[in-house]
Amino acid sequence: MNIYLLFPSIHNVMAAEDLCTGAAIATDMRPVPREISSDCGMCLACREEDREKIQKLLRQAGFSCPVHLYRAEPGRKFTFLTAIP
Amino acid sequence: MIYLDNAATSFPKPPEVAAACLDYLENIGASPGRSGHRAAAAAGRILYRTRKGLAELFNFPDPGRIIFSENATGALNLALFGLLKKGDRVLTGPLEHNSVMRPLRRLEGTLGLTIDILPTGTESHYDLETLARWTRERNYRLAVFNHVSNVTGTIAPLDKILPLLREHGILSVVDGAQSAGTLAIDLQRLRPDVFCFTGHKGLFGPPGTGGLCLWEGIEPEPLRLGGTGSRSEAELQPEFLPDRHESGTPNTMGLAGLGAGVNFILKIGQEKITAHERGLAAILHRGLAEISGVKVFGPRPADRGLAVVSFTLNDASPAEIGFRLDREFSILTRVGLHCAPRAHRSLGTFPTGTVRLAPGWFNRKEEIEAVLSAIERIAGRGKRK
Numbered sequence: 390m391n392i393y394l395l396f397p398s399i400h401n402v403m404a405a406e407d408l409c410t411g412a413a414i415a416t417d418m419r420p421v422p423r424e425i426s427s428d429c430g431m432c433l434a435c436r437e438e439d440r441e442k443i444q445k446l447l448r449q450a451g452f453s454c455p456v457h458l459y460r461a462e463p464g465r466k467f468t469f470l471t472a473i474p
Numbered sequence: 475m476i477y478l479d480n481a482a483t484s485f486p487k488p489p490e491v492a493a494a495c496l497d498y499l500e501n502i503g504a505s506p507g508r509s510g511h512r513a514a515a516a517a518g519r520i521l522y523r524t525r526k527g528l529a530e531l532f533n534f535p536d537p538g539r540i541i542f543s544e545n546a547t548g549a550l551n552l553a554l555f556g557l558l559k560k561g562d563r564v565l566t567g568p569l570e571h572n573s574v575m576r577p578l579r580r581l582e583g584t585l586g587l588t589i590d591i592l593p594t595g596t597e598s599h600y601d602l603e604t605l606a607r608w609t610r611e612r613n614y615r616l617a618v619f620n621h622v623s624n625v626t627g628t629i630a631p632l633d634k635i636l637p638l639l640r641e642h643g644i645l646s647v648v649d650g651a652q653s654a655g656t657l658a659i660d661l662q663r664l665r666p667d668v669f670c671f672t673g674h675k676g677l678f679g680p681p682g683t684g685g686l687c688l689w690e691g692i693e694p695e696p697l698r699l700g701g702t703g704s705r706s707e708a709e710l711q712p713e714f715l716p717d718r719h720e721s722g723t724p725n726t727m728g729l730a731g732l733g734a735g736v737n738f739i740l741k742i743g744q745e746k747i748t749a750h751e752r753g754l755a756a757i758l759h760r761g762l763a764e765i766s767g768v769k770v771f772g773p774r775p776a777d778r779g780l781a782v783v784s785f786t787l788n789d790a791s792p793a794e795i796g797f798r799l800d801r802e803f804s805i806l807t808r809v810g811l812h813c814a815p816r817a818h819r820s821l822g823t824f825p826t827g828t829v830r831l832a833p834g835w836f837n838r839k840e841e842i843e844a845v846l847s848a849i850e851r852i853a854g855r856g857k858r859k
């Protein structure tokens with residue numbers, strides 16, 4: 390799983406995880422990578438191929454908080470992909 | 475022992491509640507939203523599920539706008555201290571608890587609030603004509619109303635009060651300490667700006683749990699600032715909910731229990747619980763009416779009353795009756811002013827108060843019959859009217 394979704398609150402992480410589980414999309418809750426933020430919180434990782442599905446799912450569920458997506462590249466580099474909404 | 479003090483705190487709790495608390499202590503233990511390990515995630519899921527359960531029970535659209543606090547008092551303090559500003563005019567009801575009156579009186583001193591108290595009227599103690607006139611003529615910023623009275627079980631006519639407040643752009647705060655878990659609540663339909671609840675009464679949670687549901691766009695100033703596990707790099711309090719109002723390590727154990735209590739209600743069905751408790755209260759009302767010297771306060775369950783029944787017996791001191799019920803009959807009640815001197819003034823029972831009988835889901839009909847015969851014995855043997 391190389392896509393990382395970052396949310397403001399742990400509550401949003403849990404809600405997103407719940408949505409994905411309900412839609413049978415595998416996710417993994419992980420600490421926010423140090424390279425992205427010095428935050429001590431958690432984020433959600435998913436597979437590249439599920440990215441579109443998850444973005445759609447979050448939009449449909451009316452996720453109003455900002456979600457930031459990153460891709461993990463070799464050598465613990467993270468590329469910012471997009472922010473939703 | 476017959477426990478009839480469910481309006482103070484519910485007892486017993488469904489066994490799932492203690493099991494959930496124990497499971498947290500024995501198997502999870504971690505702090506939610508702090509650290510990135512699996513136990514912290516499991517703790518975070520407990521809070522998430524409890525919020526989700528509450529949102530389902532109250533039909534509240536966004537679980538993320540449910541803020542946890544230590545009890546209804548904490549929730550009301552956040553709502554009132556967080557929303558009111560210098561010089562505001564505030565309206566409140568005739569049956570308020572001290573967890574509303576004391577914050578208001580403090581703010582009267584510090585912010586120069588003007589506080590108007592709605593007089594008692596015919597509509598379940600609410601004078602709706604005066605309410606209509608005052609909201610039209612006076613410039614209120616906020617109104618705070620008790621949902622169900624902890625003294626009389628009176629259900630406030632919120633379906634009439636709240637639209638009126640909304641029409642005049644007045645912020646509404648509802649004290650749902652007694653209604654949450656004892657009455658079907660549809661917050662999308664009622665639409666109070668802030669709904670405050672406690673976890674340890676009708677919701678069957680452990681003490682030390684409660685919270686508030688903040689309608690979209692309602693943003694009180696936080697009362698407490700500190701660590702939230704989120705945005706740790708920033709020295710400024712986060713702006714997003716629920717973190718903004720939840721600084722400090724939360725009561726995850728208690729909230730696990732609260733979640734189990736809420737699930738218990740969802741499983742049994744709120745309507746069924748309400749009907750059972752009201753049925754018991756109806757037996758109390760009928761039985762007490764037959765005992766000479768007894769005066770019952772508040773509406774019958776058929777007339778907007780819930781399972782809280784207050785009475786006095788001639789000039790006997792409520793404290794003495796409560797003491798005798800406990801010592802001679804092992805019946806546990808609450809006597810006096812029930813932290814609501816304002817309500818007792820409205821009822822004319824200040825300062826001695828009443829004896830309060832508050833049955834719950836786990837009480838049986840036979841227990842209620844036993845309580846009635848005990849009161850009859852205290853009133854003087856065989857003194858049926």
Ligand SMILES: Cc1ncc(COP(=O)(O)O)c(C=O)c1O
Nearest residue numbers: 545546547571573624649651672
């Ligand atoms: C009407 C009412 N409001 C507020 C409260 C305060 O609740 P808590 O003690 O859980 O803060 C209570 C109960 O004590 C109550 O009955």
